[in-house]
Amino acid sequence: MDAKRERHIAIRRAIKNHSVSSQEELKNILEKEGLEFAQATLSRDIKELKIVKYPDVNGTYIYTFHGENNYSSELNNPVDEKELSVRATSSLEFSNNLAVLKTRPGYAMGIASDIDSLASEEILGTIAGDDTILLIPREGISRKAVIDVLQVIIPNLSYKL
Amino acid sequence: MDAKRERHIAIRRAIKNHSVSSQEELKNILEKEGLEFAQATLSRDIKELKIVKYPDVNGTYIYTFHGENNYSSELNNPVDEKELSVRATSSLEFSNNLAVLKTRPGYAMGIASDIDSLASEEILGTIAGDDTILLIPREGISRKAVIDVLQVIIPNLSYKL
DNA sequence: AATCAATTTGAATAAATATTCATCATGGAT
DNA sequence: ATCCATGATGAATATTTATTCAAATTGATT
Numbered sequence A, B: 001m002d003a004k005r006e007r008h009i010a011i012r013r014a015i016k017n018h019s020v021s022s023q024e025e026l027k028n029i030l031e032k033e034g035l036e037f038a039q040a041t042l043s044r045d046i047k048e049l050k051i052v053k054y055p056d057v058n059g060t061y062i063y064t065f066h067g068e069n070n071y072s073s074e075l076n077n078p079v080d081e082k083e084l085s086v087r088a089t090s091s092l093e094f095s096n097n098l099a100v101l102k103t104r105p106g107y108a109m110g111i112a113s114d115i116d117s118l119a120s121e122e123i124l125g126t127i128a129g130d131d132t133i134l135l136i137p138r139e140g141i142s143r144k145a146v147i148d149v150l151q152v153i154i155p156n157l158s159y160k161l
Numbered sequence C: 001a002a003t004c005a006a007t008t009t010g011a012a013t014a015a016a017t018a019t020t021c022a023t024c025a026t027g028g029a030t
Numbered sequence D: 001a002t003c004c005a006t007g008a009t010g011a012a013t014a015t016t017t018a019t020t021c022a023a024a025t026t027g028a029t030t
Helices: A002-017 A023-032 A039-048 A081-087 A108-118 A143-153 B002-017 B023-032 B039-048 B081-087 B108-118 B143-153
Strands: A051-055 A061-065 A091-095 A098-102 A123-128 A132-137 A158-160 B051-055 B061-065 B091-095 B098-102 B123-128 B132-137 B158-160
Touching: A002 A023, A002 A039, A002 A051, A002 A061, A002 A143, A023 A039, A039 B051, A051 B039, A051 B051, A091 A143, A098 A143, A108 A123, A108 A132, A108 A143, A132 A143, B002 B023, B002 B039, B002 B061, B002 B143, B023 B039, B091 B143, B098 B143, B108 B123, B108 B132, B108 B143, B132 B143
Parallel strands: A091 A158, B091 B158
Antiparallel strands: A051 A061, A091 A098, A098 A132, A123 A132, B051 B061, B091 B098, B098 B132, B123 B132
């Protein structure tokens, strides 16, 4: 049951970090991480996550989030740590059913946009100023679940439960 | 040869105005407009137009442009003429390889965004101010082709060749 | 007009993806 | 703890979509 959430998170991370062009390919990536499941399950997961098979500039197909700009394989490669660490100075706190994410000045819009596409299963919407993002989680989403999914975007996120 | 361009335009118009959930369905719509072609052709067209099969909120699939917000069937119905005529006061002129579209005040961003998603085969990019949009057509795109595709978005567009 | 290269197309087929149906797990409510 | 309802899953299959390959069309060039 929790296997599903783990899978969903892993799927989103894989889509973000690799150029995946079929479900079979995605399945292989996830199996290397130790996850096991049938193709049918993956098809359903992809549907729930609103992931899309997009015809990219190279004349191939690539799985991606709806509305994400696609860069071709070279730019879409296994995460460049340096690039990520720029964004990583973010901290998260909760108040009742809301969460507030503080970012470095000027980063709020960009990060909020990433959250919108990557975490829409957990986050209903975001409002960003310059260095502050208000996150509105969907009903029934735990703080833990919010943190888990944000860590796909911001690996060393610091937070207060 | 020109059949292809006609088809591409018709496809984009159909996707914009109907909730299409399979290529077969799309094929039927286009056949009612008198177009004839094989499913293979449609598959290729969809790839070239970078159209995507998106899992929508209703738990069904819908063909759409990458990055377009999707409203479910009721809102996505055969074009409401009134809604369109609001936007229709736009005029287009050319200068060398550039085009400038004037809109009613405040509409430029919105219309430019529609153009970005709907006309990306012909238009490389747009820059919008408040009531003016600069259109940068791709190489080899004729003024006629620009007009044809913009008329999908702005039915009674006025223009000077 | 004739030739050639490049593009477009359809029919058939391969490949990929979604769904069905049966089974199993999970989380209440009693 | 047992029952029930709901959700998750896999195997098999149906459906959908992409590609292959051969033929047809088009445009450019002579």
